Amino acid sequence: MLIIITFSSGRLPFLKGDPVAKGTVHIVVERCKACGFCVEFCPTHVLALSSAFNSKGYHPPHVIHPENCSGCDLCGMYCPDFAIYSKKVNTGGGK
Amino acid sequence: MPVDETVNPVEPFLRSDRMPHIWCPGCGIGTTVNCFARALIESKIDLQSLALVSGIGCTGRVAGYVKLDSFHTTHGRAIPFATGLKLANPKLNVVVYSGDGDLAAIGGNHLIHAARRNIDLKVICVNNLIYAMTGGQTAPTTPGHATTSTNPYGTFEPAFNLPHLVEAAGAVYIARWTTFHVRQLARSMSEAFSKKGFSFIEVISPCPTLYQRRNKMGDGLDTMKYYKEKSKTRHGAPTNEVGLTLNGEIVVGKFVDRDRPDYEAMMRGQYVEALGDRYVECGEMVCS
Numbered sequence: 001m002l003i004i005i006t007f008s009s010g011r012l013p014f015l016k017g018d019p020v021a022k023g024t025v026h027i028v029v030e031r032c033k034a035c036g037f038c039v040e041f042c043p044t045h046v047l048a049l050s051s052a053f054n055s056k057g058y059h060p061p062h063v064i065h066p067e068n069c070s071g072c073d074l075c076g077m078y079c080p081d082f083a084i085y086s087k088k089v090n091t092g093g094g095k
Numbered sequence: 096m097p098v099d100e101t102v103n104p105v106e107p108f109l110r111s112d113r114m115p116h117i118w119c120p121g122c123g124i125g126t127t128v129n130c131f132a133r134a135l136i137e138s139k140i141d142l143q144s145l146a147l148v149s150g151i152g153c154t155g156r157v158a159g160y161v162k163l164d165s166f167h168t169t170h171g172r173a174i175p176f177a178t179g180l181k182l183a184n185p186k187l188n189v190v191v192y193s194g195d196g197d198l199a200a201i202g203g204n205h206l207i208h209a210a211r212r213n214i215d216l217k218v219i220c221v222n223n224l225i226y227a228m229t230g231g232q233t234a235p236t237t238p239g240h241a242t243t244s245t246n247p248y249g250t251f252e253p254a255f256n257l258p259h260l261v262e263a264a265g266a267v268y269i270a271r272w273t274t275f276h277v278r279q280l281a282r283s284m285s286e287a288f289s290k291k292g293f294s295f296i297e298v299i300s301p302c303p304t305l306y307q308r309r310n311k312m313g314d315g316l317d318t319m320k321y322y323k324e325k326s327k328t329r330h331g332a333p334t335n336e337v338g339l340t341l342n343g344e345i346v347v348g349k350f351v352d353r354d355r356p357d358y359e360a361m362m363r364g365q366y367v368e369a370l371g372d373r374y375v376e377c378g379e380m381v382c383s
Contacts, residue, residue, distance in 0.1 A: 040316055040320070080122060080125025
């Protein structure tokens with residue numbers, strides 16, 4: 001039996017296999033000062049601080065789970081150095 | 096402005112040749128600039144009609160990093176400069192972007208009088224609770240018991256509660272967010288653009304180099320986690336209850352959104368009443 005729960009907003013809960021929003025992260029390594037805001041506040045935990053250095057001696061973030069990125073651009077909003085941003089990829093899923 | 100997929104969406108608003116900026120790792124001022132740029136994108140404001148005025152201090156440097164008509168004025172005089180701009184060309188959207196030391200300390204009188212006159216300015220006050228650029232001295236916004244370079248045994252002066260101060264003086268839009276609340280902050284900035292009158296947005300921001308380090312509060316990231324944990328959104332909260340403490344709760348939200356005639360409307364009303372047809376609008380006289 002299929003039970004469909006409808007919320008007052010009219011939205012349905014995600015089911016396995018539903019299309020979800022996808023995105024890609026772009027990192028400008030040389031601007032990063034390794035504050036870690038993007039790594040901490042990424043809702044899908046796409047990022048981690050890498051062990052590599054940039055030319056100023058900071059450890060910029062790198063992408064560890066690219067498949068989880070939804071392109072919400074929260075990393076871009078948090079970044080105080082304008083060194084990271086994400087863009088939605090048009091997959092037909094998500095809004 | 097054409098959308099380029101290969102660059103940061105805020106890049107068109109920045110003077111990229113001046114990057115990286117001088118702000119410390121973990122400082123929140125860059126985050127507020129990011130939110131400001133996104134508010135400009137969202138509100139689709141005409142950049143030719145926008146002027147940004149900064150005073151002195153870490154936040155005062157914003158004027159040098161944004162690709163807008165921006166002015167880096169003398170210490171505390173961002174609001175008088177912006178008032179002059181607005182009066183000379185009433186069609187301009189004037190934004191004052193400065194720190195707590197600049198706006199509330201040396202520029203404190205200008206702040207309350209601009210709010211009293213209800214001049215159509217959008218004031219964004221990045222409050223890091225200390226004089227950061229000069230070495231971490233006690234500011235009028237430093238909460239009690241905090242250790243600073245001029246109060247090594249703790250501050251004992253009562254601090255300014257900025258939303259309460261500007262509400263009492265007469266501002267029409269008052270909001271407070273922290274650098275953790277990026278989406279809310281960008282929305283508040285967009286709202287302020289559509290509001291006529293004196294709008295004041297306070298942004299609580301970490302100063303990891305001076306304030307957080309001296310008070311053993313960790314780095315910028317620890318402060319952001321503290322903001323996440325300790326901030327409570329209370330829209331319409333009475334502003335006399337939103338004072339800041341050293342380790343306590345931070346009340347955030349939109350506190351005041353009211354309507355009052357602004358300076359221009361009051362000036363026109365008074366002069367039309369007194370002079371009748373002899374009154375000529377300033378814009379028609381000099382700015383045509």
